[in-house]
Amino acid sequence: MISLLLILFIGLAGGLAVGSGFVAFLSVLGIIPRLTQLTKTAGFIRLYEWGVAAGAIIGGWLSLRNPLLYLPSFAAVPIGLFDGLFIGLLAAALTEVLNVLPILAKRIGIDDKLTIILMAIVLGKVFGSLFHWIYFVHH
Secondary structure, three states: OOOHHHHHHHHHHHHHHHHHHHHHHOOOOOOOHHHHHHHHOOOHHHHHHHHHHHHHHHHHHHHHHOOOOOOOOOHHHHHHHHHHHHHHHHHHHHHHHOOOHHHHHOOOOHHHHHHHHHHHHHHHHHHHHHHHHHHHHHH
């Protein structure tokens, strides 16, 4: 019973952490408004927001279910095109707002610790990826 509660707690904590990061990424950095500025499609901002929210919900649900899709091979072309388009536009919008982290650090008074914070983020991603590939792939 205790192990089940621990698993539930860890799952909830992980979900809250990822969800918080996702919301911060979208709202604090202003990714969606900047994306609409770059593409000159500000009239469709609600569709962008609904698309991102629906994608996060559906993607989360699919990652829990691990479905197999039996699609014809030619379906990979438009799916890959839309995936690449989304990643490219998101990367373009992100590069436009990357100056947020130094400004935020300066405003909250930790600008002298910015290198440490960035190294913690990088090392956390590296060790998290290594843990995933070493532990989960081989077990």
